[in-house]
Amino acid sequence: MNIIYKFSIGIWDMFLEMSPYLLLGFAFAGILHVLIPKETVTKQIGKKNIWSILKATFLGVPLPLCSCGVIPTGVSFYKNGASKGATNAFLISTPQTGVDSILITSSLMNWPWAILRPIVALITGVFGGLLTDKMDTDTNSVEVEDCSSCEIKPKRHWLIEIVDYAFFEFLPDISRQLLLGILIAVAITIFIPPTVFSDYLTNPFLNMLLILVASIPLYVCATGSVPIASSLLLLGVSPGAVLVFLMAGPATNAATISVLWKSLGKKSTLAYLISIITGALLFGLLIDYVLPTAWFNITETASTHIHGASTSWIAISSAIVLMALIVIVEIKKQLPKTLIRMENSKTYTVNGMTCNHCKNSVESNLVKATNIDEVTVDLETKSVTVKGSATSEEVKALVDGLGYEFML
Secondary structure, three states: OHHHHHHHHHHHHHHHHHHHHHHHHHHHHHHHHHHOOHHHHHHHOOOOOHHHHHHHHHHHOOOOOOHHHHHHHHHHHHHOOOOHHHHHHHHHHOOOOOHHHHHHHHHHOOHHHHHHHHHHHHHHHHHHHHHHHHHOOOOOOOOOOOOOOOOOOOOOOHHHHHHHHHHHHHHHHHHHHHHHHHHHHHHHHHHOOOOHHHHOOOOHHHHHHHHHHHHOOOOOOHHHHHHHHHHHHHOOOOHHHHHHHHHHHHHOOHHHHHHHHHHOOHHHHHHHHHHHHHHHHHHHHHHHHOOOHHHOOOOHHHHOOOHHHOOOHHHHHHHHHHHHHHHHHHHHHHOOOOOOOOOOEEEEEEEOOOOHHHHHHHHHHHOOOOOEEEEEEEOOOOEEEEEEOOOHHHHHHHHHHOOOEEEO
């Protein structure tokens, strides 16, 4: 009973700390989504040069996409004409950080950490793009499809678009990862003795290697990684090792590597992994041995620097609103879905779709085919319903080309 009480208090305290910043971050995410549509990104990163890589990286750093959402987005960019170097730069820089995770980092850790994360994402993204162009000399032969005759959906009011994306499309994608990150962070503070790292794991470089090996196949979003990272810092893990986790955890996972291998090829995938591993270790060593460690070490007081204001109506109301939104989106995920029965339609199972970005990627790319009139994706059942004259083989080719697994 005491453990349940400690967990409850820890979770509530974490929500008080994070909620004002998270809600603001989600709002910025919606604004970015409305102001910078994917079509604009695609047009800017089509050429194989340093400018495409720089544009892809600068556009990717503030975007609030985790590794599950950035993969279909990045593959979609590539399928629409983006170069491999620019695609990898986008895939490396985007999941490491975003406006939401920057604000949360400043809240639970401190501003040096919040400033460092986008800088590291920017540098590793550019390095990864250049390395990809160096290692993989094949050019993207995909022709960008002219969509001048495509049906344009009526635009809703910009404020509705922002709210809808921020709280009913983006939040559902990371809600479970965010909750998991909070639970892990609270569990770390409750069950792991504060002296375990100072007593047994005293070698910073060994800590970096251990965390790197664990982080590469692990899936955790940039925002969900912050409470875990702050808990590790409080336990005495070196700042360099924590940075390795903040980089490799959000940027990679087993599914990401598999999709990249299939979509971009072996050389581009190796360049992707080399860039993240090299960047994580180099910047980890930089923090531990070059930069002042006082910038990046936090204490209990520093990690809860807004606790004095956490009883304010802003913190409490933000926590209640965020909890309510999470409950709403989780209930909506569980509600039975009724697919529209479409004449002359077929339904297929497609594995690998994990979020609304996956859904949008599949729907937007399949509907471009001349023999497909309408596409409906149901994430809960992993089903894709296609209306049109396209054969199963044609649909399979399109789905496989996006990096997903087509099942009859």
